[in-house]
Amino acid sequence: MMDMHCHVDLYPNHQEILNDIRQSNYYVLSVTTVPSAWEGTVKLTEGLNHCKTALGLHPQLAHQRENELVLFDKLVDQTRYIGEIGLDGSSGYKEHLDVQLSVFKHILNKCEEFDDKILTIHSLNAVEQILDCLNQFPKSGTPILHWFLATKKQVFKAAELGCYFSIGPAMLQSSRGKKIISWLPQDRVLLETDGPFAKVDGKVLFPSNVNLVIEYLNQQWDMETQSVLDRLSHNLVTLLSSRK
Numbered sequence: 001m002m003d004m005h006c007h008v009d010l011y012p013n014h015q016e017i018l019n020d021i022r023q024s025n026y027y028v029l030s031v032t033t034v035p036s037a038w039e040g041t042v043k044l045t046e047g048l049n050h051c052k053t054a055l056g057l058h059p060q061l062a063h064q065r066e067n068e069l070v071l072f073d074k075l076v077d078q079t080r081y082i083g084e085i086g087l088d089g090s091s092g093y094k095e096h097l098d099v100q101l102s103v104f105k106h107i108l109n110k111c112e113e114f115d116d117k118i119l120t121i122h123s124l125n126a127v128e129q130i131l132d133c134l135n136q137f138p139k140s141g142t143p144i145l146h147w148f149l150a151t152k153k154q155v156f157k158a159a160e161l162g163c164y165f166s167i168g169p170a171m172l173q174s175s176r177g178k179k180i181i182s183w184l185p186q187d188r189v190l191l192e193t194d195g196p197f198a199k200v201d202g203k204v205l206f207p208s209n210v211n212l213v214i215e216y217l218n219q220q221w222d223m224e225t226q227s228v229l230d231r232l233s234h235n236l237v238t239l240l241s242s243r244k
């Protein structure tokens with residue numbers, strides 16, 4: 001199985017997260033929030049099979065770390081995986097939307113120089129702007145919308161743009177989250193935790209906790225566990241073979 005959005009470097013106890021990745025043997029996309037964290041995070045997970053480090057600049061940090069775009073551009077050809085990137089229109093961040101937009105567009109534009117990037121994207125309270133940007137940079141790569149909170153119409157629009165959707169145990173904690181999951185095309189669904197930020201019952205999530213989502217999809221899709229696993233594995237294989 002997989003965790004397509006996990007902040008491995010930000011767990012307080014690195015041994016604990018590394019053990020979980022090793023024991024589960026899940027495919028983990030280890031996202032970073034600033035380019036200066038990329039090399040250290042690569043080293044942290046060295047030797048772990050199926051653990052890939054993404055190069056990112058988080059929208060909540062864009063206004064403070066815009067200067068790291070130079071480093072982003074320098075590192076961008078060293079990894080296929082980009083994230084966490086995106087936009088955040090929530091209170092406390094929406095006043096920086098201009099700089100967030102310029103950072104996000106810079107990154108998408110840079111990624112258009114390649115044909116194989118996979119992007120994990122934050123879209124909290126900025127879904128329309130995210131979809132507009134993806135529409136504007138169609139060759140930037142294959143987008144994974146992480147913890148996507150949107151309307152049904154926006155879900156369809158995103159699917160038309162070729163987006164995947166990564167869903168985690170925390171999304172099952174709200175009826176809104178579950179409703180959105182019911183709209184997702186099954187062939188675009190991936191799993192994530194967003195640990196250590198995301199929690200369930202006050203407990204920090206680890207990659208192995210994606211099992212909670214598999215159990216849920218069992219019922220939601222009315223499928224045997226094995227069929228859910230096959231579906232998700234197939235989605236991951238398709239994602240990893242995508243080019244654009």
Ligand code: MN
Nearest residue numbers: 005084194197
């Ligand atoms: Mn995150």
